[in-house]
Amino acid sequence: MASHELDDTDHQLLRLLQADGRRTFSEMAPEVGLSVAAVKRRVDRMRESGVIKGFTVQVDHAKLGRGIEAFTELRFAGTTSVGDILASASRAPEVQAVFTIAGDLDALVHMRVRDIAHLQEVIDRLRGSGKVIGTRTLMVLGSWTRDD
The missing domain is CATH 3.30.70.920 (Lrp/AsnC effector binding domain/regulation of amino acid metabolism (RAM) domain)
Incomplete structure (x- = not known):
């Protein structure tokens, strides 16, 4: 998946996950105006394509x-x-x-x-x-x- 294939909603989901990688699909769905299933599909697609490489913890x-x-x-x-x-x-x-x-x-x-x-x-x-x-x-x- 190339960056030009990501739409504004995908970018918004990425920002939400970067701010808190533990955020649930049900927490993100209302913020981006999609169903929980649609958010899961988009996040899964970005993981499968390598756009999302993993989830991390920020350490002090x-x-x-x-x-x-x-x-x-x-x-x-x-x-x-x-x-x-x-x-x-x-x-x-x-x-x-x-x-x-x-x-x-x-x-x-x-x-x-x-x-x-x-x-x-x-x-x-x-x-x-x-x-x-x-x-x-x-x-x-x-x-x-x-x-x-």
Whole structure:
């Protein structure tokens, strides 16, 4: 299903589910002006086509003791494969995401840690892989995310 095949009602259902993935079909039906069965069919169709990839929980990382968020830019040796880049960075449980990128850098690693000492420990582990030849870390002071 291509995005141009989604109508305004589909987009409205997506916004409702993004705001609360536990929202029931019967809760959404009156908000979009459809029957419960019609809402279920539309959501099922979007799941089957891959538009909806899954349902998640939003976590308050600070309450889990990982209140510091950072991005570390990684430079690897020229012979390092993308698979090796992903594997070496994703081994650390503190790593939330790894983005391989074009340009001077090879990867951007998003991580969450307890404190500055913990951040240094994670960076040291990344550097210790033997393939990382340079890093630069950026601390997150605040953030905003688009819901859709």
